[in-house]
Amino acid sequence: MRACRHEPVPHTPVWFMRQAGRSLPEYLKVREGIPMLESCMRPELVKEITLQPVRRHKVDAAIFFSDIVVPLKAIGIDVDIKPGIGPVIADPIRTFADLERLRPLEPDDVPYITEAVGLLVDELGPTPLIGFAGAPYTLASYLVEGGPSKNHENTKAMMYGAPDLWAALLDRLAGITSAFLKVQIEAGASAIQLFDSWVGSLAPDDYRRSVMPASTKVFDAVAGYGVPRIHFGVGTGELLGLMGRAGADVVGVDWRVPLNVAAERVGPGKALQGNLDPAVLFAPTRAVETKAREVLHAAQALGSSGHIFNLGHGVMPSMDPDALTRLVAFVHEAGAR
Numbered sequence: 001m002r003a004c005r006h007e008p009v010p011h012t013p014v015w016f017m018r019q020a021g022r023s024l025p026e027y028l029k030v031r032e033g034i035p036m037l038e039s040c041m042r043p044e045l046v047k048e049i050t051l052q053p054v055r056r057h058k059v060d061a062a063i064f065f066s067d068i069v070v071p072l073k074a075i076g077i078d079v080d081i082k083p084g085i086g087p088v089i090a091d092p093i094r095t096f097a098d099l100e101r102l103r104p105l106e107p108d109d110v111p112y113i114t115e116a117v118g119l120l121v122d123e124l125g126p127t128p129l130i131g132f133a134g135a136p137y138t139l140a141s142y143l144v145e146g147g148p149s150k151n152h153e154n155t156k157a158m159m160y161g162a163p164d165l166w167a168a169l170l171d172r173l174a175g176i177t178s179a180f181l182k183v184q185i186e187a188g189a190s191a192i193q194l195f196d197s198w199v200g201s202l203a204p205d206d207y208r209r210s211v212m213p214a215s216t217k218v219f220d221a222v223a224g225y226g227v228p229r230i231h232f233g234v235g236t237g238e239l240l241g242l243m244g245r246a247g248a249d250v251v252g253v254d255w256r257v258p259l260n261v262a263a264e265r266v267g268p269g270k271a272l273q274g275n276l277d278p279a280v281l282f283a284p285t286r287a288v289e290t291k292a293r294e295v296l297h298a299a300q301a302l303g304s305s306g307h308i309f310n311l312g313h314g315v316m317p318s319m320d321p322d323a324l325t326r327l328v329a330f331v332h333e334a335g336a337r
């Protein structure tokens with residue numbers, strides 16, 4: 001939390017996006033026979049899965065085990081997470097009439113989230129819990145396409161061709177996302193991350209016009225709590241400045257932009273999170289450490305604090321968990337003040 005606020009830290013803190021999940025044998029064991037979305041609704045199981053990578057890797061933060069589509073499911077959208085595919089929406093959102101299915105989210109829709117966060121905060125003690133949600137653009141891409149998409153063609157067709165419908169869709173999603181984050185913060189989450197995983201597919205002008213207002217609305221909605229707000233997307237090199245200006249305190253960076261360059265794009269006053277290429281973890285330990293040291297060096301542009309070490313995107317299921325554990329120890333040692 002101190003690194004998020006540019007305060008002095010004993011060492012660079014580290015956690016990994018998707019640190020909980022299929023890279024861990026203990027996860028595969030407890031998930032056996034339980035569908036993904038159902039597992040997100042069982043507080044004891046959520047607690048166990050969230051804690052697994054903290055115990056194993058000694059990371060400096062826990063990320064709440066859930067999924068970006070959980071709030072959509074909670075308001076009655078017919079969505080499922082298909083193994084190896086991702087979220088699939090039975091009836092995509094394409095018209096103004098479809099929007100009526102996106103009703104506001106109430107805390108009572110997600111009692112299992114409140115309960116799981118409470119259990120976790122008790123158990124984690126001083127280790128912070130990061131809550132999260134999907135940002136309006138990324139959620140819209142799943143809702144409009146009906147599932148994962150490479151080119152986001154239906155999404156962009158609506159954004160360019162039906163701007164009023166698009167704005168109304170993103171505004172509704174901003175409300176749902178804000179409510180979902182508030183539930184997690186009020187239950188005790190120390191920080192939040194807004195994942196706009198697929199927004200890197202947009203040019204800066206389109207982002208500014210068609211997406212930034214909804215993301216700003218989300219950040220504004222939770223500003224009053226004073227918890228650090230992290231914002232991340234993949235391939236967002238050209239958007240980093242705007243994503244910071246949308247209201248993030250910490251901007252997540254993928255591996256394509258060195259952190260010293262990202263610091264210039266984001267400007268003073270914001271911390272950075274990232275940005276080791278996840279694929280580096282498949283190389284021998286010496287190579288991992290060389291690349292991790294490069295990340296730490298580039299982050300020195302931020303001064304003595306304001307860097308949270310992470311991967312440039314999520315942990316992959318085929319990664320060796322021991323390589324991640326070794327990386328945490330290395331960052332703690334090489335990033336000591």
Ligand SMILES: Cc1c2[nH]c(c1CCC(=O)O)Cc1[nH]c(c(CCC(=O)O)c1C)Cc1[nH]c(c(CCC(=O)O)c1C)Cc1[nH]c(c(C)c1CCC(=O)O)C2
Nearest residue numbers: 017018019020021036065066067068083084085086195197
């Ligand atoms: C785009 C997105 C999704 N979900 C999420 C994002 C944003 C992050 C990113 O950019 O990767 C966010 C997410 N999903 C999950 C977490 C858990 C917390 C953590 O990071 O440890 C988080 C933060 C669990 C999950 N979410 C999912 C899994 C795998 C399902 C399983 O274990 O059966 C987990 C552990 C499923 C999911 N859900 C989604 C995808 C693309 C997939 C993968 C599909 C597949 O490859 O099988 C949508």
